[in-house]
Amino acid sequence: xxxxxxxxxxxxxxxxxxxxxxxxxxxxxxxxxxxxxxxxxxxxxxxxxxxxxxxxxxxxxxxxxxxxxxxxxxxxxxxxxxxxxxxxxxxxxxxxxxxxxxxxxxxxxxxxxxxxxxxxxxxxxxxxxxxxxxxxxxxxxxxxxxxxxxxxxxxxxxxxxxxxxxxxxxxxxxxxxxxxxxxxxxxxxxxxxxxxxxxxxxxxxxxxxxxxxxxxxxxxxxxxxxxxxxxxxxxxxxxxxxxxxxxxxxxxxxxxxxxxxxxxxxxxxxxxxxxxxxxxxxxxxxxxxxxxxxxxxxxxxxxxxxxxxxxxxxxxxxxxxxxxxxxxxxxxxxxxxxxxxxxxxxxxxxxxxxxxxxxxxxxxxxxxxxxxxxxxxxxxxxxxxxxxxxxxxxxxxxxxxxxxx
Numbered sequence: 001x002x003x004x005x006x007x008x009x010x011x012x013x014x015x016x017x018x019x020x021x022x023x024x025x026x027x028x029x030x031x032x033x034x035x036x037x038x039x040x041x042x043x044x045x046x047x048x049x050x051x052x053x054x055x056x057x058x059x060x061x062x063x064x065x066x067x068x069x070x071x072x073x074x075x076x077x078x079x080x081x082x083x084x085x086x087x088x089x090x091x092x093x094x095x096x097x098x099x100x101x102x103x104x105x106x107x108x109x110x111x112x113x114x115x116x117x118x119x120x121x122x123x124x125x126x127x128x129x130x131x132x133x134x135x136x137x138x139x140x141x142x143x144x145x146x147x148x149x150x151x152x153x154x155x156x157x158x159x160x161x162x163x164x165x166x167x168x169x170x171x172x173x174x175x176x177x178x179x180x181x182x183x184x185x186x187x188x189x190x191x192x193x194x195x196x197x198x199x200x201x202x203x204x205x206x207x208x209x210x211x212x213x214x215x216x217x218x219x220x221x222x223x224x225x226x227x228x229x230x231x232x233x234x235x236x237x238x239x240x241x242x243x244x245x246x247x248x249x250x251x252x253x254x255x256x257x258x259x260x261x262x263x264x265x266x267x268x269x270x271x272x273x274x275x276x277x278x279x280x281x282x283x284x285x286x287x288x289x290x291x292x293x294x295x296x297x298x299x300x301x302x303x304x305x306x307x308x309x310x311x312x313x314x315x316x317x318x319x320x321x322x323x324x325x326x327x328x329x330x331x332x333x334x335x336x337x338x339x340x341x342x343x344x345x346x347x348x349x350x351x352x353x354x355x356x357x358x359x360x361x362x363x364x365x366x367x368x369x370x371x372x373x374x375x376x377x378x379x380x381x382x383x384x385x386x387x388x389x390x391x392x393x394x395x396x397x398x399x400x401x402x403x404x405x
Contacts, residue, residue, distance in 0.1 A: 004063050006206075007033035009309050017063065019123045020198055020205045029203050029306045031246060032063045032210055036253040045225060045256055053077035055111050055214035061250060062115055062210055069122035071147045073104035075114045076214055080222045080370075083339065090358045094368040096228070097341055098219060100375070105166070107344070107375035109139035111214055112239065116200050116207030117143040125149060129197035131177075131184030133236065133298045134163040135375055140200060141172035152197060154184035157391055158296040160380045164389065174389040175398060181236075182303045183393075190395040202237035203305040209243045216244030219370060220251060227262050229367040232353055234346035234374055235266035235275060235321070236301035238310045245313045262370075264319035266310065267353040269345075272300045273323040278311055295326055297345045298374065320362065328352040333377060344380060347373030 006015040010028025022030045043060040051057035055076025064070065079102060083095040103110035117140070120128055129152040130140045137153035144151035151172040155164065156179065167174040177184040188199050202208065220227060227248065233240055241264055251257045266275045304310055314321060324332075332351035336343040343351070350371040357363040390401040 002035075003038055003060070004032050004034045006030040009306075017206070019119055019125075022203055022205060029242075029309055031242070032206050034061060034250065036250060040254050043254075045221075048221065055114065055211065055218070058214055058217050061213070061217065061247075063206055064115075064118055064122060066122055069118050070114075071117045071121055071143050072114055073110065073142065073146060075103050075110040077218060078102045080219065081341070086339070090355070091365050092358070092363070092369055093366050094228075095354075096223075096368075096370045097336075098215065098370055098372045099341065100215070101342060101344065101347070101373055101377075105135070105139045105142050106379050107135040107139065108212070108215065108240065108372070109135045110143075112136070112208035112211035113139040113143040113200070115211030116140075116205060117147050117149065119205065119207040120144075120149055120198060120200070121147045123198075125198045127152065127196045127198065128200050129154065129188045129192065129195070130200045131155075131181050131188055132201075133181050133296060133300055134159045135298055135379070136202075137172070137174070138163050138166035138170065141167045141170035141174075144172065145170045152188075152195070154187055156180055156184065156296060160296065161383050161385050162379050162381055165383065165385055166379075168385075168387055168389065173402075175401070176389050176391045178391060178393040181301055187392070187395045187398060191398060201305075202239050203242075209239050209246065212240045212243030213247040214243075215240060215372070216247030217251070219244075220248070220257060225257055227257060227259055228370045229262060230265060230319075230363060230369040231262045232265040232267060232350045232357075232369065232371045234297075234299050234349045234372065235268060235310070236297075236299045236304070238266070238275075238301075238304050238306070240372070240374075241266060241310060241313055242306075245317070261317050264314055264317045265353060265357065266314060266319070266321040267299070267349045268321065268323050269295065269297065269299050269329065269349060270323045270325050272302055273321075274302060274304060274307060275310055275314070275321040276323045278307060279314065279321050295345065299346055299349065320357075322353045322356060324349050324352040324356065328356075336373070337377070341373060342377040343373045344375035344377055346375060347371070
């Protein structure tokens with residue numbers, strides 16, 4: 001009996017596993033569903049504790065059939081740093097920062113693409129493509145290079161130059177798009193059959209959520225197999241929130257942890273805040289599109305692939321969503337830097353969200369809180385590109401430029 005299949009998050013339909021096309025006929029998102037009873041017969045906390053410290057220590061809860069297909073650069077088991085001084089100042093029972101910038105590609109995206117590219121390799125995929133605000137593109141570029149799979153990345157033209165340079169350095173065919181991440185996604189969707197691309201965008205395939213899930217598994221293990229009270233997470237497409245929520249459901253099914261789920265907080269930047277707006281129906285319409293995103297970060301996703309699922313997770317957990325300003329993010333970056341943490345704008349946004357929620361009383365002094373710093377600050381440094389990628393608007397532009405290369 002196969003230890004995993006697919007489950008629809010909307011209608012609860014169960015389907016055989018497949019590598020792509022993660023939409024059910026009802027429109028719901030399909031996620032990997034494990035036979036936890038079967039897995040639990042041989043998989044235990046003691047088993048995990050004796051394994052190499054990487055995300056693949058949770059191998060039984062990752063959807064790969066062949067171990068030889070694993071594509072790894074050493075991702076996972078990132079430091080969990082306790083912030084003793086800020087606990088007293090805010091105050092909080094415990095405050096932790098999960099340092100995802102320590103991953104091989106300098107961001108949490110390493111986890112998702114280790115799993116996604118492993119599945120591409122197992123499936124025999126010839127080419128992979130991703131629409132990205134930046135870090136997903138460089139992560140695909142690195143892991144596809146490791147696997148020997150050609151990668152095509154489509155990123156907004158204002159993507160931080162150092163991340164663009166990373167994509168080029170890893171050998172990916174790199175294109176700047178005159179538009180936002182969903183415009184990049186439309187180019188891939190239009191050309192995927194003709195080009196033979198597998199779209200590894202958010203919630204387009206099975207691997208990225210599963211790789212991100214390991215953040216939650218790892219955090220629970222590092223806390224002594226306990227949940228924190230609150231997880232504060234910078235949210236764009238939301239695969240990390242989906243993954244950690246899924247991880248904790250699976251730990252409960254395994255019987256490894258009891259107690260309430262963490263309260264998930266989705267932090268967004270003012271001006272591109274679809275989750276915040278959807279939770280605040282008094283002033284906005286759920287799913288409203290925001291074209292005036294303030295800065296090119298991973299939070300700039302005007303149209304999350306499954307907003308309904310994100311809202312359900314936040315509500316079920318008793319969580320919330322908060323928008324913070326660009327100036328708040330910049331101040332938070334310096335605050336974290338003064339404490340020795342190199343924080344990206346996304347990671348800094350979690351610090352800004354934390355202080356606002358403490359001030360409002362939503363976070364309580366008896367809470368244990370974990371912030372996710374998802375990327376390294378230096379990836380957002382302005383540099384001169386050694387090679388300027390083509391700027392395109394449509395799939396037709398891609399064809400024109402690709403013929404001239």
